[in-house]
Amino acid sequence: MKSFASRRLSSAALMFVVLAALAFWTWQQKSTLGHTSFGTGYVLLLAIVFLAVYNIRKKLPMLPWGSSSDWLQAHIYVALGSAFLFALHIDWRLPNGILDTTLATLYLATFVSGLVGLVWTRTIPARLARVSEEVIYERIPMLRSQLCERAEAAVLETVRSSGATTLGEFYSRQLHSFFEKSRSLGYFFRPNNRLRRRMLAELTEIRRYLSEPEQATCEQLFALIRRRDDLDFHAAMQWRLKMWLFLHIGLTYPLLAVASLHGLLAHLFDGGAL
Ligand code: HEM
Incomplete structure (x- = not known):
């Protein structure tokens, strides 16, 4: 052969x-x-x-x-x-x-x-x-909403058990929309890690004002932000492959x-x- x-x-x-x-x-x-x-x-x-x-x-x-x-x-x-x-x-x-x-x-x-x-x-x-790891395009919306639920549950639990509200306020001000909203069309054409870097930097910035239980949740949030951004990157790149083929055949x-x-x-x- x-x-x-x-x-x-x-x-x-x-x-x-x-x-x-x-x-x-x-x-x-x-x-x-x-x-x-x-x-x-x-x-x-x-x-x-x-x-x-x-x-x-x-x-x-x-x-x-x-x-x-x-x-x-x-x-x-x-x-x-x-x-x-x-x-x-x-x-x-x-x-x-x-x-x-x-x-x-x-x-x-x-x-x-x-x-x-x-x-x-x-x-x-x-x-x-x-x-x-490999992510199936059709499962991305479901994986994203799971991440959003996990982040929200972790923050709520910390507020409930510790009574401290700094992380909770930061979450509803900044992170909630990051986890909930889809990326703009511009991101799909030119995916970048600017938002990820900004979210991680802001979380790092408030970390020193957090109580001990909040700091533990903060570590989880770091991981969830990275995971969410990776999923968005997969979505944008796999969309690119699908759109390309659609256009080429079209x-x-x-x-x-x-x-x-x-x-x-x-x-x-x-x-x-x-
Ligand atoms: C100019 C006339 C061309 C026509 C009419 C044409 C047509 C097609 C069609 C009908 C498909 C099948 C898509 C599908 O059903 O999945 C295809 C796939 C593809 N074409 Fe073309 N094509 C052309 C030029 C090119 C050129 C110049 C290249 C690159 C050098 C190219 C690279 C590819 C690749 C990489 C695939 C997808 C392969 C895969 O994912 O399996 N084509 N093309």
Whole structure:
């Protein structure tokens, strides 16, 4: 069985040979004043159809269509090669007209979203693993409200048993909304630990005014603040992965539709009939 590195090398070599052959063919056709637009257009459409079929392959993993890692590798190579095909097809010039500009924009947006997704799918899981153990996205709201209940119960119990109110007042003034509220949309786009640092610093600041029982609860709150912030980080990064895929697939189908329409119109205008 071939190793991953050698499979990668042979896929890259195959892609290079196919693209070089196509580039040679277009150069040869042009030097004899032949047409290349239909040839490069069909190969490009075929490549886009192949890229889109990956969505069906992922929905039907039981089909004997090859392993999912082979599909992903083929997807990435065909996608990268399609950029060269695209450039050949538009003859390295900017497109004109509404339909062609829309098509080029859709292609570029899908391509760029693919590149971004490739980086994110390779880096985000490792970043999340460094923060805490695996957290299932759908369970995050439930875990957050459990944390909020634990923090509230710990503070109430301390106020009740010790009669001291400094921590209780600080909790209702600052920490209650931290534990209860969701993060802003801005945080989802650019997660950061500013709020976590601020909460920990403020808690550290009032720590010296606290009674002994309050200080013990304060230690629990430190841990709960960190845990809550880790959950928010998981939520933001996993949301990013979901949104990326949603956008990448969402662009694929309009791209296919506009590319097919463009091909149809090209045939109609070429000879007046298909
Ligand atoms: C330009 C045309 C492209 C089209 C039409 C396209 C289409 C698709 C489709 C339909 C999926 C399947 C999504 C799913 O069902 O989960 C997908 C996934 C993916 N694509 Fe693309 N793609 C394109 C370009 C790219 C590029 C340029 C890259 C990166 C070099 C890329 C990287 C990926 C990755 C990493 C996945 C997800 C793999 C996974 O999580 O299993 N795509 N793409």
